Amino acid sequence: MSRAPLTDPEHAPVSDSAAGDTERALAHAAEHCEAHGARFTKARRRVLALLLAQQQPLTAYQLLDLLREHQPGAQPPTVYRALDFLMRNELVHRIESTNSYLPCNHQHCGHHPARDAHWPQFLLCDSCGETREVPLDGALRQALTLQARDYGFEVGARPLELHGLCAACRKA
Amino acid sequence: MSRAPLTDPEHAPVSDSAAGDTERALAHAAEHCEAHGARFTKARRRVLALLLAQQQPLTAYQLLDLLREHQPGAQPPTVYRALDFLMRNELVHRIESTNSYLPCNHQHCGHHPARDAHWPQFLLCDSCGETREVPLDGALRQALTLQARDYGFEVGARPLELHGLCAACRKA
């Protein structure tokens, strides 16, 4: 897999609005953890901040490389533990088809008041790598559930990963 | 991941009907390859036979262990090359969420006259591990396509992996 170049939020120049978004997302994460009695430690915050600074999902080892710029002794378990914590707390998603991780955008899940319970869906562009998290709409959800029922199967709310072409890449 | 015990088609006793199914599937594969100018070699046949003898998907290294019973020098590339070939020729599928491989059942794809082009779907039981390949029905297919279109996204015909509970495990 070839992947795009990466950004370090504490070293690279970022737009004010992007930095503001990151701050807001970190503040939201801190609140969310507090509310659930989970400890949003420095290590966990740092990993989430690195993910938030990217336009694309990162693999665990890309994240590790970035982390080592601040924390040279970081090892794989450092990253994987932080990712496990963040995933358990619905702050990060894992994309199985690309072994990569990205921040939850909170559009699909319980953190967002207007949405049903967690059932995120990802649109993955096979051309540019864009990975977009969108809510699973009712019609699709129902179609999934019904088709599964034809086979006596009850589907769980695992993220769907839909590969294809994003709007920009379709034009080009 | 814990996995069920495995079967070696050339050593273990199997029912006549299962053996017959395997033979038919191998014959079908041979024809299919012939028709496409692809070489269905001994190595490839052996790997497909091992997969056909299982009730469940296998990982590449489980397959390697089985392969080594006949072919002690087999190495990872032996298995991965055979799997690549079999996947390119639509004879085997890879399940991304479990890093495992299983034979195509030909119910969903061009090999089967009554079906549309390749768009398999898998129902994966998180309790017993059953992995069932079923055709993606029209309603679900349309719902997927339409929802993606809302985001300017064009979905490709990649297999869907739906996790949940099979009928037997729901009862229990």
Added chain:
DNA sequence: GCCTAATATGTTATAACATATCAATTCATT
């Protein structure tokens, strides 16, 4: 039949992704 180009396989090594284990530290609570 023989040559040759293409395809497939053997072999070694390594890349890429992830977890087990145990010791040391930190933290919240008493």
Added chain:
DNA sequence: AATGAATTGATATGTTATAACATATTAGGC
């Protein structure tokens, strides 16, 4: 401060997959 639970550090290892290069096999033209 003492305790127990959660977290982190550190080392090693497990698991999944591919790169790179040598050798063997095969199909097709001569």
